[in-house]
Amino acid sequence: MKRSMLLVGLTLLSLAQAQKTVSLVHSGAITGPTSDVGGPYAAAIEDYCKYANEQKLIPGYTLNCIVRDDQYQNPNAQRFLEEALDRAKPAVYLGYATGAMLALKSLIQEVKLVAIPASAHIGLIDPPDNTYVFLPTSSYSEQVVALLEHIAREKKGAKVALVVHPSAFGRAPIEDARKAAAQLGLSIVDVQENGGSLDNTALLRNLEQKGAEYIVHQNVAGPVANILKDAKRLGLDKKIKQLGAIYTGGNDLIRLAGDAAEGYLWASSYYTLEEDTPGMRLHRELAAKNNRGVLGQSHNYTAGLLAAAIAVEAMKRAAQRFGRIDNATFYDALVGMNGPNAFNPGFVVKTANSPEIDFTKSEQTGGEGLRVLEVKGGKFVPITQPFTSTLFRKVHYGK
């Protein structure tokens, strides 16, 4: 009896030792500037990691999730990544801010570590040093071009103004937007930067004077909410239609802008919280289980879940295909995520021609489909079928 117990004990011990650890590191703005995005994003990554370990999603491995708060400071992001490289040897880096990611690109290239950032700046997947950076969904540039296509369908020759965040994040789509507008027969009447003015009367009157019929925002929700409220106060909400890319919208915008958000159009790849897909069911379940409250209501929580889900799926495939998870096998598993092996977790829309998430060595954007949603009765409601911008690749890559 004693001997058999000893044997069982030894077997359990050897099994426990056989369980290896693989690390994922995320550095984002949990506090400080843009923490309204970074907070739910990081919470989702933590929750998905717990879920992955509970469900044993990576056979033979325990997932070690390192989530750090860089407070939107580039030196902090650099320090956290280097600390992780020294101490944990992560298989993947889930980055965050545009500035930090752009600054870290050459380091990422040198250490051959796959990075999946929250930022969708097209420069991250453009050369040089772009081999290991992958965007979970379409870039800001593609989103803005898609919105311009939507405007062109709605009104030929419309006059459009761009209002962007005063940063690399905000300026990312301007060049492609100008080229796309020229091809679509739209005229860009003005490009303004706005980082959160409390009174936008001058901005709006100026755009009105220039005859702007549409304002396309590339910003975060706060500044857009202020502009929407001011437009309503000035009676311009019926005269100028406002639209925006991914970080301008969501429940945060509705909470901040109130009824001034009615009619706002938003380009998003993500399903809404109310939709019944496997991914959104998991979103609701994890947010409730971890008592995430307001954080769990945000589409940024969905975005965090998607980034973590892609990472975990690639780890799982690397373990199954190569018997080990390291930088190289993770990369191979990720770029093999296409065709019949595409990943369909149910967080983002897919089009008739493309699966939900697919990557190749040259196609570094995961979810290429997006929809335009409109605020109706205090909720974002899809008003288009999922589509992919037809013009973006032409204006950006010339093909």
Next chain:
Amino acid sequence: MRNPWAQTGNYRTSYEQDTTIFATYREIASVVALLVALLVLPQLLERSQVLTLNFILIYAIAVLGLNITTGYAGLISVGQAAFMGVGAYTVALTAPYLPFYLTIPLGAAVAAAFGAIVGIPSLRVKHLYLALATLAFQEIFVWTVGRMPALAQGASIPVEMRNFLGYEIGFRNHNHFWYYVILFTLVLMVIAWRNLLRGKYGRALVAVRDNDRAADAMGMDPGRTKLMAFALGALYAGVAGGLLAYFQRSVVIEEFTLAKSVGFLAMAIVGGLGTVVGSLLGPAFIEYLQLSMERFSEWIKGSQAIQQIIPPGVDVASALLPLSFGLVIVLFLMFEPRGLYNWWRLVRSYFRTWPFKY
């Protein structure tokens, strides 16, 4: 009898003795010991800790410059990060064509030229009005970079250096290599600082700071002195910016914003305005504060007990860093306006006369 190792009985009886940097052999020995310790230090630290050390040393060079403009000449500047940016962007544009030992001095020279231009208002305005002029430059710099396609509109410009005289520089030795380059530069800049300010020019700065009309009456040129103070302060910032560009492997505008300029002022105040030691202690203290608050903030977020006390919707962790940062500056201004340098001075005085009390 004069003891060359001790301060006691060591009287300065000539002008040359009065302007010496080191009064005793013990002071020379302590500086040599410090340099040896700094040379050995990175070998005892993790790579990522060397990274933090590099930031401290780079910021120390920028703060040294600010201590010429603000500390010595009394001209408040809130544009130090922008001058640093001028140096960094000059390096980013010239790095593909020139080696780093030419690009960094070039960046410093361009920054100095900008400093002299920005200093022009100091000929007519003083105090807060002058601070506003430098603030305007800071904002104009960020605005201009954001609109210049040649500077990637503030997005990243890669600055790569993979090889130095046959020595391969990569991820594993990048931080260490740049540590020694930065340390060497810092030592040079400190020597230049001391030599500059202990001579005629340093006294002119102090005279103009204390009363520019009196300085004028004594034959000094207050206008030229002020412009030189701005140019020199910016030159130091330019060197720091150039080093930062190489060390971070890229230049992005986020590193040169108003918040950074305010941070440099805080480092100078906390360290002790107008002192070399303060220029080193200030950045070290602020970086350490940042690291401590980061750990404290993570602890608060992870502690269930604390989270239950905090009302819902109140993000204490977010507020901690700016709160502690502001509090430290206010406390230093109230209780120790001479900064950490004064504590250093008291400790040094104690040991200098040891075993005697006075």
